[in-house]
Amino acid sequence: MKHLIIFILTITYFWPHEACVKNRILLHNELGPGRLLRFHCYSTYNDLGFKNLNFNDTPYVIEFHDSWVFLTKWVCLLRQGANMEYFYNIQVYKAGHTLIPKCGQIRVWTAKLDGIYFSRNLDTPPFKVLLHSFIMPPLVEWKNRVGHYRKFVFDNIYRKLLLLLLLLLLLSSSSS
Numbered sequence: 001m002k003h004l005i006i007f008i009l010t011i012t013y014f015w016p017h018e019a020c021v022k023n024r025i026l027l028h029n030e031l032g033p034g035r036l037l038r039f040h041c042y043s044t045y046n047d048l049g050f051k052n053l054n055f056n057d058t059p060y061v062i063e064f065h066d067s068w069v070f071l072t073k074w075v076c077l078l079r080q081g082a083n084m085e086y087f088y089n090i091q092v093y094k095a096g097h098t099l100i101p102k103c104g105q106i107r108v109w110t111a112k113l114d115g116i117y118f119s120r121n122l123d124t125p126p127f128k129v130l131l132h133s134f135i136m137p138p139l140v141e142w143k144n145r146v147g148h149y150r151k152f153v154f155d156n157i158y159r160k161l162l163l164l165l166l167l168l169l170l171l172s173s174s175s176s
Helices: 002-013 138-175
Strands: 023-030 037-042 047-053 060-064 073-080 086-094 106-112 115-119 127-130
Touching (some): 073 106
Antiparallel strands (some): 073 086
């Protein structure tokens, strides 16, 4: 009977997220008239490829659910300038350390000429998180981005194995 209750609780907890509103990341371009914002956003499971956003266009929206196995992270490479020579790689979303996935989280990122601005909701004005406009040397940034992505994937595989071992340990201890 004890195992049946644990099984039912587990199934109801991990049921598909029908009632859970998707989390959203909004990207705004406020660089100025005629200035293009090019970005490349990716997570462990999704790679959106390169996208372009014109000045004052409708914000680009990324919608997703938090993973209950992994720590959900989204990283975006933001580029601007005549030849896209100014860019910055920034982590735009990171889920908290919790077993219960978050629902309805909003992250608003705004690119302006004087820096990158951030807000956690649509009601409060964004505040500056990067004090200057995207300035990292291209070669250094590319090496950092590839290294960060490899480490990011490895960390998530490591977490998955650790959770699997923990689950097996709990199941074996409860059956004996």
